Every structure is written in structure tokens, then in C-alpha cells.
Amino acid sequence: MSxxxxxxxxxxxxxxxxxxxxxxxxxxxEARGLDIRVVRxxxxxxxxxxxxxxxxxxxxxxxxxxxxxxxxxxxxxxxxCDGPTDHALSLGDPEEIAFLxxxxxxxxxxxxxxxxxxxxxxxxxxxxxxxxxxxxxxxxEIVAEVTESGLRGRGGAGFPTGVKWKTVxxxxxxxxxxxxxxxxxxxxxxxxxxxxxxxxFVLIEGMIISGLAVGATKGYIYMRSEYxxxxxxxxxxxxxxxxxxxxxxxxxxxxxxxxxxxxxxxGAYVCGEETALLESLEGKRGxxxxxxxxxxxxxxxxxxxxxxxxxxxxxxxxxxxxGGAFYKDFGLGRSxxxxxxxxxxxxxxxxxxxxxxxxxxGQIVEDIGGGTAxxxxxxxxxxxxxxxxxxxxxxxxxxxDYEAFTARGGLIGHAGIVVFDDTVDMLDQARxxxxxxxxxxxxxxxxxxxxxxxxxxxxxxxxxGVDPENQIEIIRDxxxxxxxxxxxxxxxxxxYPVLSALNHFPDDFRRExxxxxxx
Amino acid sequence: xxxxxxxxxxxxxxxIVDAHRDLEGPLLPILHAVQAEYGFVPREVQPAIADALNIxxxxxxxxxxxxxxFRDAPAGRHIVRVCRSEACQSMGGEAVxxxxxxxxxxxxxxxxxxxxxxxxxxxCLGLCACSPAATVDGDVYGRLDDETIAEIVEEVRL
Ligand SMILES: Cc1cc2nc3c(=O)[nH]c(=O)nc-3n(C[C@H](O)[C@H](O)[C@H](O)COP(=O)(O)O)c2cc1C
Ligand code: SF4
Ligand code: FES
Numbered sequence: 001m002s003x004x005x006x007x008x009x010x011x012x013x014x015x016x017x018x019x020x021x022x023x024x025x026x027x028x029x030e031a032r033g034l035d036i037r038v039v040r041x042x043x044x045x046x047x048x049x050x051x052x053x054x055x056x057x058x059x060x061x062x063x064x065x066x067x068x069x070x071x072x073x074x075x076x077x078x079x080x081c082d083g084p085t086d087h088a089l090s091l092g093d094p095e096e097i098a099f100l101x102x103x104x105x106x107x108x109x110x111x112x113x114x115x116x117x118x119x120x121x122x123x124x125x126x127x128x129x130x131x132x133x134x135x136x137x138x139x140x141e142i143v144a145e146v147t148e149s150g151l152r153g154r155g156g157a158g159f160p161t162g163v164k165w166k167t168v169x170x171x172x173x174x175x176x177x178x179x180x181x182x183x184x185x186x187x188x189x190x191x192x193x194x195x196x197x198x199x200x201f202v203l204i205e206g207m208i209i210s211g212l213a214v215g216a217t218k219g220y221i222y223m224r225s226e227y228x229x230x231x232x233x234x235x236x237x238x239x240x241x242x243x244x245x246x247x248x249x250x251x252x253x254x255x256x257x258x259x260x261x262x263x264x265x266x267g268a269y270v271c272g273e274e275t276a277l278l279e280s281l282e283g284k285r286g287x288x289x290x291x292x293x294x295x296x297x298x299x300x301x302x303x304x305x306x307x308x309x310x311x312x313x314x315x316x317x318x319x320x321x322x323g324g325a326f327y328k329d330f331g332l333g334r335s336x337x338x339x340x341x342x343x344x345x346x347x348x349x350x351x352x353x354x355x356x357x358x359x360x361x362g363q364i365v366e367d368i369g370g371g372t373a374x375x376x377x378x379x380x381x382x383x384x385x386x387x388x389x390x391x392x393x394x395x396x397x398x399x400x401d402y403e404a405f406t407a408r409g410g411l412i413g414h415a416g417i418v419v420f421d422d423t424v425d426m427l428d429q430a431r432x433x434x435x436x437x438x439x440x441x442x443x444x445x446x447x448x449x450x451x452x453x454x455x456x457x458x459x460x461x462x463x464x465g466v467d468p469e470n471q472i473e474i475i476r477d478x479x480x481x482x483x484x485x486x487x488x489x490x491x492x493x494x495x496y497p498v499l500s501a502l503n504h505f506p507d508d509f510r511r512e513x514x515x516x517x518x519x
Numbered sequence: 520x521x522x523x524x525x526x527x528x529x530x531x532x533x534x535i536v537d538a539h540r541d542l543e544g545p546l547l548p549i550l551h552a553v554q555a556e557y558g559f560v561p562r563e564v565q566p567a568i569a570d571a572l573n574i575x576x577x578x579x580x581x582x583x584x585x586x587x588x589f590r591d592a593p594a595g596r597h598i599v600r601v602c603r604s605e606a607c608q609s610m611g612g613e614a615v616x617x618x619x620x621x622x623x624x625x626x627x628x629x630x631x632x633x634x635x636x637x638x639x640x641x642x643c644l645g646l647c648a649c650s651p652a653a654t655v656d657g658d659v660y661g662r663l664d665d666e667t668i669a670e671i672v673e674e675v676r677l
Contacts, residue, residue, distance in 0.1 A: 012649050015661030047648035187604030190645040225551075225588050226644050228657045261542075264551060266586030269642060283546030284578075285585040301543065343648065345609035350648030373610070382605055386642075418647065420609045432608070436642065 002035040003081045004056040008112070009040030010197045011229045012190065017068060018051040024072035025053070032076060042198015044112030045352030046099055054094060057083045063094040099349055099368065104330060106338045107315045108191075108354045111198035117236055119244055122201045128252075130320030134209045135254045139169055142213040146316060148324030150336030154191075155181055155272075155309030156384070156413045156489070158335075158402040161316075164306060167296035168214040171304040176216035178207050179281065179300060179307040182223040182230075183265060183272035186385025188344040188416030192310040194352060196223075196230035199314075200237035204260065206313035208251055209320055210306055211258040219260045220300070221310075222277050225267055234262050269386075269440040273488050274307045276442060287442045288488045309414070311340060330356035335401040343369045345382075345418035362396030365419055376421040380429075380505065384413025386436050387493035389500035390420075390429065409500060411493070426505035430475075431459035433497040437490060447482045448491025454478060455498065465513035472502065472509060525563050531556065532564040536571040546572065546582060550589055559590035595630045595637035597675040599623075601653040601663075604643040612651030615663045619653075622672050636675040 007013075007022040022038055029036040043050060052065035053075070064075060067089060078085040084092070091097060105111075114121035122128070134142050147162025168176060180203065184192040195203060207219045223231050238260050241247045249257045263281055265271050271280045275289035278300050299305025315337065319327045328336045335357035341364060343350050348370030365371070365381055372378055380390040389410030391398065398408050405412050420429075434455030441448045455478055462471045479495035486492040502509055522530075535552045539545040549568060553560050560583050569576045583589045601616045620626060623636060630637040646652035649661030655674055660667050 011644075011659050012646055012661065015646050015649050015652060015659035050649070184645060185643065187643040188606045188647045189643075190647055193645040226641060229659075230645075263544075263547065266547060266551070266588035267641075268586050280547065281544050283544040283572075283582070285581050287585075345606040345647065345650060347648075352648075386605065416606075416647065418606045418609055424609065429605070429608075432605070436604075440642075 002037045004037050004039055005029075005081075006039045006041045006054040006056075006061070008043045008051060009116075009229075010043035010050070010112075011193060011227070012047050013043055013050040013052070014229065016050050016066065020069040021051045021053060021067050021072060024069040028072050028076050034076075034081065036081070039115045041114065042111045042116050043194060043352075044094060044100060045108070045194060046097065046349070047351045048349050049091065049097075052091070052094070055080055057081070059083055060093060063091040063097070064089040065091055099351065099353070102368070103354050104338050104356055105354050106318045106327070106330075107202070107311060108195070108199070108340060108352065109318065110202065111194055114199065116198050116200055116233060117240060119201065119240060119246075122199075126321065127201055127317070128205060128246075130317035131205050131209055131252065133320050134212050135252060135256070139213050139215060142209060142320070143169055145324045146213070146319060149319045149327040150324075150331070150334070151312060151315055151319060151327065152335070152402065153309055154311035154315070154339070154414060155274075156186075156411065158412070161308060161312050164296055164308070165210065165213050167294070168216070168304045168306050171297055173304045175218070175301075175303045176214055177300045177303055177305040178210045178214070178216045178219035178313075179278070179305055180207060180219065180221040180310050180313055181272065181274060181277060181307055182221050182310045183277060184224060184227070184310070184414065185269040185272040186387075186414045186416050188382065188385060188418040189342050189414045190344075190416075191340040191342055191352060191414070193227055193230050195310060195314050196227070196234050200234050201241065202314045202317055203234075203310060204237060204241050204247065206316040207260060208247070208258050209316050210308070210313060212256060214304070214306055216306065217257045217259070219258065220281055221260060221262050222265060222271075222281060223262060224265050231262060231264060238262065268442075269436075270442045270488070270490055273490065276488075277307065278305065285442075287444055290487060311414075331401075332356070332358040332399070333401055334403060339400065339412075339415050341400065342414075342416040343419070344416060346372045346374055346421050347419040348373050357399075357401050359400050360396060361391060361398045361400065361417075362393070364400065364417060365396065369419060372419060372421040374421045374423075376423065378419055379422040379424050380420045380426065380501075382418045382420070382429075382497065383416070384411040385416055386433065387411070387489055387496055388413050389496040390426065390504060391500070392504040394504075409503075410496060426501040426508040427459060427462055427511075430498045430501040430509075431456060431463070433494050433501075434459060437494040440490060442488075442490070445485060445487050445491055447485035448487075448494075451478055451482045451491065452494060455494075462509055463511065465511035468510045475502065528557075528561065529564055529567045532567050533571065536568055540571075546574075546579075550583065554589060558593045562591060595634050595675075597636045597656055599636060599638045599653060599655050599671060599675060600641040600644075601638065602642070602644050602646070602651060603640045604647075606643070606647030607651040610650040610662075612663070615651050615668065618665065619663075619668045619671065622668060623675070
């Protein structure tokens, strides 16, 4: 009987040499005359252990990591195909690794476990149960279930998904669309990528359910060009789903039609903003539209459109399968269900941690993330991507919850958190926030387009120590103008990283005047 | 009259446009396909796309210039993209990038004189838990250090 060995094909694992490991596994097995089957699974999200190789043994799956190609011969030598070993890289049962064991994996239940392109694996691990239920329900019932779950948009704004769907359901039209926002431009985030590379069928299932709920027959997945591996996996998954009549004129022989297409962006952060994304899909410049009209009324090509973040859509199958009440049971306050927190940057245990809302920032950074990778003290944590605030350790009691972050001048965004040690210069970070806004502005509003450039200049002057109090006052004014005078959150929220850096780390903004030709 | 290089290119682009004609909102897929073919979106072919899609030349130009991905001139044979976003910054990404640029003798957005390599910034590759990160012709590299830099330099000099 052949032995199954899992070597992740996830981009993160690839970036750490997984392809070389997979090759070494195949050639080593051949040299030893062993009959093996290599599965390129997704990542379980324990990136400090990637490439994490798993072997199916009589005692279940056993993991090893981080594995380099040069370790592979030794693993075979130790007999890792036969059962537990005391090899130095042995991690034992992966499910027992504390980082994984502590999680509540609903959306990511299969990610890293299954062969991402195997429908048989997908079904064997609970796939399509949500869709099958949805097919027996009326559109209004599906919408009610999603509303009951308390699911809020995982793309950043936290708008209730059920309410959005209800609006589209109730808008009459000859054509409606489902658009998946897979632009994932926020630095520090990789949850969308992991799903596409590790369990793409869950997104397809979620989008079909969304189509059934609102009466849409066509969906687009808008992805960023920076994710070539994810694009490739998604396209393959769609082909497979089409061939199995899961997508197409009669979804699972129900008579309901639904099909999907992947569209690739072209390197513009602002195209993650929903209306800019729709413009881009239509083949135009990614310039933000004024609202109203809402996309739910007039979206893609002027038709009623559900546009949701990828994780919002990928969370729908489990909600339909287990019920809105089940999902709602996790979390706290108005933040219900689970959230895949992406722990990134200068952190010891970086990766994806899905859990109910409510962990404190300190628990995430210190207990789960293990503090900095460098071993130095944590100075700041940026939560929510480039438009998110920097939090100092004094605010580590902040609970992971939409309202709690808003109350502290921040946002959850797409739930990415980036850890910095004490070598970071917060003035540099503030400058970068302005610079990023200047590079990515769609150009529609003056405060964003011009203000961001002005902000960079002010930061440079501060860096040179020129009249700091005056520059700081101008920066505060500028932030006010940008916050109030911008059409979208790119210009509107750039003040969050800037002002949080300024307020929590004032010393970094007050330099000694730079001396020409130092002493 | 023999067909000029431009004529041949324009014919090819017409074929690309035709292949995408049935898509809703076909412009971005067309531009991606043209860039995949030529490595950039030549100005000479833009009128042909405009005519075929019944939009103005100014509109095409506006779209091409809006998106960071679309080039109006050829890039090097290899394209190195180094992430400059926050998670990579937190792991010393800027310093690593400087060393890589120095090794290649290039600045951001520059192409080497022999046409071997272009270096570009990128704002997040989704490899933020394996930072600093970069790609070479789409192949991903994480936890960049002097060893990986040397590997990348080696690869692009081929
Ligand atoms: C500049 C900017 C960038 C954004 N980028 C993304 C993104 O990459 N992915 C995403 O899902 N939402 C992004 N959003 C939020 C979207 O506009 C929108 O709120 C979201 O797609 C709605 O889906 P949800 O309700 O499921 O979150 C961005 C917003 C702004 C202003
Ligand atoms: S705030 Fe900036 S990105 Fe947003 S619409 Fe205005 S100019 Fe465009
Ligand atoms: S911030 Fe560099 S890969 Fe995400």
C-alpha cells in the first residue's frame, strides 16, 4: 500500500523551500523503492514550522518541521513512514501542537488537511453540506440563516452580511452578480491566499450559496496579481467544479444555474475598495465611486451586486451546515463567530490563528505569537493593514472585537497584525503610511492625493529635526482634513497609523536638529 | 507591401482582443494577455484595442497608466519584486532590499544595462509570516537574508 506524504504547496511554504522538499521526498522514496504518494496540501498556518511535512501512518498523521531538502534523507533513515520517530524535527500529531489545538477552526476547518483540488477530500471533510441544505431552502430562508449567524464583513468595514444580501435579494433585476473581493491588499494578511491555496472549494461553495440566496447566476472572483499561485489554484478548482456539475447550468442537478470567473487585478491597492473593484472589473481605471447608489442596488454593470470579502463568503458554508445559531455562539458583543487572525512580522510564532472574537491583543502577541522573533521587546503592533493604528503594549488589553478597536482609535480590518520590536522608528512608520497613500491614491479627492504627498514632506522635515512642534501641528491638521475630506478609507484612514504613531510614541517625532558635517 | 513589425504586432493584438470579446468587461484581461505576450503594453497597439472595443484611445491610455502592473516599456528578462510593506519592514526588509539593490547595482524600478533584470517594489505578497519576502519571475522567496539574496542574484544573472 502506498504511503501518503503531505508537503504543502502553499506560497508561504514554497517561499521557504517546499518544492525542493517535495522533490527530495520523491527521489529519496524512489531510491529506496518505496511506494509513496505526495499530496501538496495547503498550509495549516504554522509558518515558523513550514515547510511542515506530514506522513500518514498507522498512528495517524505525524508532522515534521521546518524541513529542508537536506533533512529528507534523514527522515527516511529514521523511518518516518512507519510511525513515530525521535527525529529532531518530529512534531508528533500536528493537531496536538498548542498553536493549532487552541484554535476554533470553522472557516479553516480543512485548510492544510485536505488535498485542495480533491472533491472527494472536500466531501469527506464536510464539504457541500451547507450547499445541499441551501438547495432545500428558499432564498429568504438562506438570508435569514446568514443574518442569524451575526456574520459581519471580514474585509474591514464589518457590515452585516445578511443585511447586504437581503438588499440584493429584494432588488428586482434581470441579472445580479456575486463578486468576491479577493484583493487582499492589506499588509500582514494572508487568510484569503491560504484559503485559495488550501481549500478553494469552500469559496466556490460559499459563492454558490450566495447566488442562491439573492438570485444571482454569475460570480466573479477578483484577485490580486501578486498571488499567482492562488490564481492558478482557483482556476483549477473552478474547472474541476464545472466538470463535476457543481458549477454550471444545474448546480448539483438542482436546476439552479451558477458559474464563476476569476479576474485578476493589476497592482492597485485601491481596487480592494469595493466600488473601485467594480470599476476595475468593468475594465476601467480603479477610481472609487461615490455612494449611493450602493453596489447592492447598482453594482457591477449597474446590476444589483453582492460584493463580499473572500473570508466572509468562505464562512457561509459552515453557517449553512451547522446553522446560524451555532456560528453566533462564538465571539462576543456584536462580533460573532470566528475570525482568522493573521499574526505576522517580527513575531516568534507567525501564522494563522482562527478563534472566536474576544482574545486580547496581548494574548495574541505574547501568548500565541510568543513575542518578537528577534527576542527584543515589542514596541508596537499594527492591526488591520496599512490603514490600521499602531498599538503600544499599554493597550494590549484591547479585545479583538470591532467595537473595541474603534473605541481605541483603530480598526480590525482584515485581521492582520504586524509586530515590531523596539528598533522600529515610529516616525518612519508614519512617513510610510503617507507614502503608501500617495502611491496608491486613486486621485479622486484632493485631501488624499495632495495631502499624502504633503505628509511625506512633513515627516521628512521632522526627521531632520526642523521645528518639530510646528510640523506636528500641521500633521494633525492635515490628518483632520484627510479624515473628513476623503471619499474612501484610503485617504480617510491613513491618519490612523499616523496619529497613533504620533500619540503613542511622541519621542520618535521630536529629533535633535540634524547637524551638517557632524562634530 | 510587406507587413511591418508593427502590422504583425497589431494583427496579433487583434487576435487577442477577439479571443476575449465574449467576456464582460474584457479590457483588463486583454491588457494582461498583451503584456504576457510582449512583456509590456506597446503604445502602438493601443489604438487597435480602442477601436475593437469601441472606446477612446485616451480611455485605454488612462487604464494602462492607472495600474502599476502595466508597463509602457519592456522590462528585464527577469523581474525581481521585493516587498516594502510593514511586515517585511518589521523584519529588516528595507536593509535587505538595499543590499540586494547594491549587489545588482540598481535602484528601484531600474533595469540593468544588459537587460537581465528589473527590480520593482511590491506592496505585500501575502508572505507576511515569512518576511522579508520577494519574488523572482513569480517564484516566491521568504525570510530573505544574505544567502537568499546571493541565490537571487545568481539566478537573475543567467
Ligand atoms: C482602500 C481600500 C482597500 C480595501 N481593500 C480590501 C481588500 O483587499 N479586501 C476586502 O475584502 N475589502 C477591502 N476593502 C473593503 C471593501 O471596500 C468592502 O468593504 C468589502 O469588500 C466588503 O465585503 P465584506 O462586507 O464581506 O467585508 C477595502 C477598502 C478600502 C477603502
Ligand atoms: S480617499 Fe483617496 S483613494 Fe479614496 S477615493 Fe479619495 S482619492 Fe481615491
Ligand atoms: S508585508 Fe511583505 S509580504 Fe506582506
